[in-house]
Amino acid sequence: MGLEQYQGDMAMCCRCSACKFIPMQMVQGFQYANVCPSIAKYNYHSYSGGGRLNIAAAMLKNGFNYTDKLLDIVYNCQMCGACGVSCNYAMDMEVLEPINEFRIKCVEDGHTHPALDKVITSLRKQGTMVPGAKGKRAAWAAGLNLKDATKEKVDVLYHVGCLTSYNKDMWKLAKATVKILQEAGVDFGIGYENEACCGGRAYQMGYKEDFLNQAKRNMDMLKKAGVKTLVTSCADGYQAFKVLYNKYNLKGDLEVLHITELIARLIKEGKLKLNKKVNLNVTYHDPCHLGRLGEPWIHWQGKRIPGEKFVFDPPKEYRRGTNGVYEPPRDILNGILGVKLTEMVRIKEYAWCCGAGGGVNESNPEFALWTAKERIEEAESTGAEAIVTACPWCEKTFNEAIKESGSNLKVYDIVEIVEKAI
Amino acid sequence: MALSKEVYKEFEDVVGEENICNDTAIMPSYYSTELSAVILPKNTAEVQAIVKLCNKHKLQFRAECTGWTFMMPGMVSQDFIYLDLRRMNRIIEINEKNMYAVVEPYVISAQLQAELFKRGLNFCIKGAGSNTSALLRGHGHLDQTTSGDDRNHLAVEWVTPEGEIVRSGALGSSDEWFCGDGPGPSLRCILNSVVPPGTTPGIFTKTATKLYHWPGPARYPIVGKSPKYTLSEVPPNMMVRYFSFPSAEKMYQAERQIGESEISYVLMGFNASMVSSNITTSNEEDFTILEEFLKEVQGPGFLVIIAGNSQEDFEYKKRALQHIVSEADGKSLEKVEDPEIEGIMLCQCTRISASIRETFRAGGIFTSIPIMGQRDLCLRWSVGAGKAKEPLIEKGLIVDDGAAFFGWGVEHGHLGKTEIFCRYDPLNPEAKKAVEEWHKEQIARAFNEHYFAVTMGSSPEEIGPALSNYHIWWRKFKEAIDPNGVSPEVGALA
Numbered sequence: 001m002g003l004e005q006y007q008g009d010m011a012m013c014c015r016c017s018a019c020k021f022i023p024m025q026m027v028q029g030f031q032y033a034n035v036c037p038s039i040a041k042y043n044y045h046s047y048s049g050g051g052r053l054n055i056a057a058a059m060l061k062n063g064f065n066y067t068d069k070l071l072d073i074v075y076n077c078q079m080c081g082a083c084g085v086s087c088n089y090a091m092d093m094e095v096l097e098p099i100n101e102f103r104i105k106c107v108e109d110g111h112t113h114p115a116l117d118k119v120i121t122s123l124r125k126q127g128t129m130v131p132g133a134k135g136k137r138a139a140w141a142a143g144l145n146l147k148d149a150t151k152e153k154v155d156v157l158y159h160v161g162c163l164t165s166y167n168k169d170m171w172k173l174a175k176a177t178v179k180i181l182q183e184a185g186v187d188f189g190i191g192y193e194n195e196a197c198c199g200g201r202a203y204q205m206g207y208k209e210d211f212l213n214q215a216k217r218n219m220d221m222l223k224k225a226g227v228k229t230l231v232t233s234c235a236d237g238y239q240a241f242k243v244l245y246n247k248y249n250l251k252g253d254l255e256v257l258h259i260t261e262l263i264a265r266l267i268k269e270g271k272l273k274l275n276k277k278v279n280l281n282v283t284y285h286d287p288c289h290l291g292r293l294g295e296p297w298i299h300w301q302g303k304r305i306p307g308e309k310f311v312f313d314p315p316k317e318y319r320r321g322t323n324g325v326y327e328p329p330r331d332i333l334n335g336i337l338g339v340k341l342t343e344m345v346r347i348k349e350y351a352w353c354c355g356a357g358g359g360v361n362e363s364n365p366e367f368a369l370w371t372a373k374e375r376i377e378e379a380e381s382t383g384a385e386a387i388v389t390a391c392p393w394c395e396k397t398f399n400e401a402i403k404e405s406g407s408n409l410k411v412y413d414i415v416e417i418v419e420k421a422i
Numbered sequence: 423m424a425l426s427k428e429v430y431k432e433f434e435d436v437v438g439e440e441n442i443c444n445d446t447a448i449m450p451s452y453y454s455t456e457l458s459a460v461i462l463p464k465n466t467a468e469v470q471a472i473v474k475l476c477n478k479h480k481l482q483f484r485a486e487c488t489g490w491t492f493m494m495p496g497m498v499s500q501d502f503i504y505l506d507l508r509r510m511n512r513i514i515e516i517n518e519k520n521m522y523a524v525v526e527p528y529v530i531s532a533q534l535q536a537e538l539f540k541r542g543l544n545f546c547i548k549g550a551g552s553n554t555s556a557l558l559r560g561h562g563h564l565d566q567t568t569s570g571d572d573r574n575h576l577a578v579e580w581v582t583p584e585g586e587i588v589r590s591g592a593l594g595s596s597d598e599w600f601c602g603d604g605p606g607p608s609l610r611c612i613l614n615s616v617v618p619p620g621t622t623p624g625i626f627t628k629t630a631t632k633l634y635h636w637p638g639p640a641r642y643p644i645v646g647k648s649p650k651y652t653l654s655e656v657p658p659n660m661m662v663r664y665f666s667f668p669s670a671e672k673m674y675q676a677e678r679q680i681g682e683s684e685i686s687y688v689l690m691g692f693n694a695s696m697v698s699s700n701i702t703t704s705n706e707e708d709f710t711i712l713e714e715f716l717k718e719v720q721g722p723g724f725l726v727i728i729a730g731n732s733q734e735d736f737e738y739k740k741r742a743l744q745h746i747v748s749e750a751d752g753k754s755l756e757k758v759e760d761p762e763i764e765g766i767m768l769c770q771c772t773r774i775s776a777s778i779r780e781t782f783r784a785g786g787i788f789t790s791i792p793i794m795g796q797r798d799l800c801l802r803w804s805v806g807a808g809k810a811k812e813p814l815i816e817k818g819l820i821v822d823d824g825a826a827f828f829g830w831g832v833e834h835g836h837l838g839k840t841e842i843f844c845r846y847d848p849l850n851p852e853a854k855k856a857v858e859e860w861h862k863e864q865i866a867r868a869f870n871e872h873y874f875a876v877t878m879g880s881s882p883e884e885i886g887p888a889l890s891n892y893h894i895w896w897r898k899f900k901e902a903i904d905p906n907g908v909s910p911e912v913g914a915l916a
Binding site: 007011012014016017018021024026027028030044045046048050052055057058065067068069070073085088089090091092307308309315317318320321322348 | 441443445446447448450451452455460462488489490506508509513529530532533534535536537540551552553641642644647648649650651703704705706709769770773774775776778779781782783784785786787818819820821845846847848849850853
């Protein structure tokens with residue numbers, strides 16, 4: 001079916017430009033009203049959510065004419081889903097799904113981006129989205145004596161993720177996560193060299209088949225190991241296991257938790273106590289794949305009821321970004337003595353992307369940095385000393401932006417702050 | 423028509439390589455694959471240079487802001503030079519003392535309003551929504567407070583179709599934007615026409631708009647997540663109610679008295695369907711709630727927002743409202759009295775943030791007849807136009823909204839904006855044809871039965887003879903300022 005199934009949705013685009021901005025009620029001034037990095041940077045309407053739908057609808061009708069400009073439009077999108085949230089404040093229509101299908105079609109038709117091909121080659125050869133990755137996936141865990149969840153029964157499998165595993169700068173996140181889980185007495189293990197890429201970023205890049213291969217492989221491993229609960233500190237991984245695997249009916253009964261959800265639960269159950277004071281003024285960045293894109297997949301099959309209204313039988317419930325993971329990280333930060341949380345303008349379902357998604361980190365690093373710099377500036381405007389996030393990809397991109405812009409802002413993953421508090 | 427490499431280069435030299443594109447891939451998002459090029463100017467000088475080049479090469483141009491031109495897609499299927507004004511997005515000035523703001527075309531209304539709220543000020547946002555340009559004149563929810571249309575434009579910076587820069591009003595003789603009519607050239611009749619073609623040839627690059635007192639909070643206490651934002655509390659001295667009346671006459675009586683007594687901040691003549699669209703987050707929910715509303719409302723109605731400058735002022739306005747509504751046998755819609763719903767309506771109808779729910783969500787597209795004129799006459803016409811929707815509803819071609827119309831009194835309520843629309847499926851050609859016929863018939867009826875001359879959907883030649891033959895003068899004027907015919911009449915930009 002692919003793009004065709006969204007013909008009706010694409011026809012619903014009224015070209016109102018809401019997809020370019022945060023929901024109108026939430027606009028607090030001239031600054032920080034934009035929500036879509038792509039239109040904010042490239043300005044042509046074609047780069048907006050609506051513009052992408054207009055193009056896809058026209059090509060579906062008149063044939064696909066791949067030009068360099070078209071591919072520039074297609075690949076300069078972080079697939080962050082903010083356009084869909086703003087649109088779906090008012091409209092009943094799918095936005096990100098057809099955009100994603102359009103990209104998948106480009107890949108299927110052989111119109112890929114060379115930088116993304118390189119990443120996917122790495123995935124196919126080494127099982128990681130970090131090209132040029134060297135050494136063992138679990139090298140970070142050397143000397144920690146962690147359980148191998150594929151060999152012994154554990155309550156929780158900690159899925160570390162590609163970037164945290166292969167980027168030494170990110171090992172601190174894995175180590176902090178381990179410390180937190182141990183402190184709370186969680187019976188957990190890791191997959192060691194059996195852990196493989198979740199495939200989520202391949203899906204964002206349009207390589208659906210590669211994603212499905214990874215998903216099937218991972219689920220086979222998890223089923224074989226008898227894993228019931230998976231926790232990850234990577235937002236991309238969380239969204240892949242929880243949402244995408246479910247979308248393709250691969251998740252089964254696996255409970256998928258982001259580390260912030262688990263920490264919040266452990267605190268509530270009294271198993272984890274944050275006793276130490278951490279004097280820090282922070283602001284929190286909602287990773288797209290933990291926030292708006294992290295809300296559960298809604299299985300629906302039905303047909304449009306013929307007639308004048310855009311309604312379906314059975315009624316269709318849209319994923320509008322409402323049910324993402326927004327409160328657990330805030331509850332954690334607010335529960336740490338000495339931490340003062342000040343919100344940015346663009347938060348939760350209408351948060352500005354860090355810039356790293358959709359393959360942009362690899363295909364157009366300059367655009368990724370431009371996007372991250374905008375977020376850093378917004379974070380600075382709150383008066384915070386640090387921006388806290390809950391995804392290694394966000395942390396990496398923010399650090400690069402800070403390095404280039406000369407900002408004094410510090411970047412932390414939330415597990416680093418929790419580690420300081422225990 | 424494809425531009426030659428040489429001509430393309432001339433435009434490129436004005437805006438830079440990144441800001442001009444003629445790749446066919448981008449054209450569907452600008453409605454037509456036949457556009458010659460899309461250009462993104464940054465400032466007035468670039469607009470002027472582009473327009474001069476259009477004259478030099480006899481190329482027609484069209485400018486646009488955020489894009490609410492859905493009703494006229496056929497009008498841009500030509501080989502225009504298309505100016506997307508997105509890069510012209512600065513708030514030039516907010517002058518609190520003299521109560522005006524100067525903006526470029528791509529400042530959206532939500533941005534300007536948010537800045538104004540911080541200063542205790544507000545301005546007229548078009549009913550199309552706060553996602554549209556703050557530069558445009560028009561009518562909307564705030565008309566009783568801010569009036570609409572030509573009342574609000576002060577000085578204007580205008581690039582004429584030949585590429586001259588004209589600064590109207592006070593700007594013509596100083597650097598001040600405070601007045602549109604002088605000291606300096608008043609071009610009100612040219613720049614602010616509300617009769618067809620309804621647009622000014624050339625391009626507005628900056629306008630000053632009047633500002634008004636805002637008695638509400640600097641920022642609403644919004645809680646919840648999209649698509650359901652509510653207020654943690656209704657701010658002090660503010661109240662929202664929806665009243666329905668036994669007849670259009672009774673409604674008009676109340677509407678006029680509210681206008682005359684100057685007690686409402688917002689008076690928006692929603693029909694029941696528009697209220698249900700506002701407060702619901704999906705089509706299914708919308709139609710369920712509408713069924714309930716249609717059982718409860720007596721007939722046509724309106725939404726009122728009262729905003730007191732003090733508790734005493736608020737109490738007085740509430741009492742006056744109660745008296746007026748009671749005299750006209752008005753009945754309050756219970757659901758809107760619920761503080762949560764009241765908060766939703768207060769925020770949405772002062773920030774004008776749910777217009778898309780009211781118009782596009784149900785079917786995907788709508789066709790509207792918006793008119794401005796003596797409100798009681800317009801109302802009589804709209805009752806008939808509503809009746810004429812009934813066969814289309816029965817055939818399932820348009821969304822059933824109870825064959826409703828809507829509208830509201832402007833300023834003191836004798837004049838008013840009246841509007842009626844049909845919502846339908848853009849992929850259904852039968853519906854499109856039926857709606858077009860309804861549209862044509864109702865416009866003809868308005869004209870032939872002497873209710874008014876419509877402001878959209880007609881040509882100057884059609885209605886000019888009934889309005890002092892203005893079309894003759896208009897054509898002469900148009901020829902004089904646009905000798906190369908490069909600035910066609912293709913509807914208002916939004």
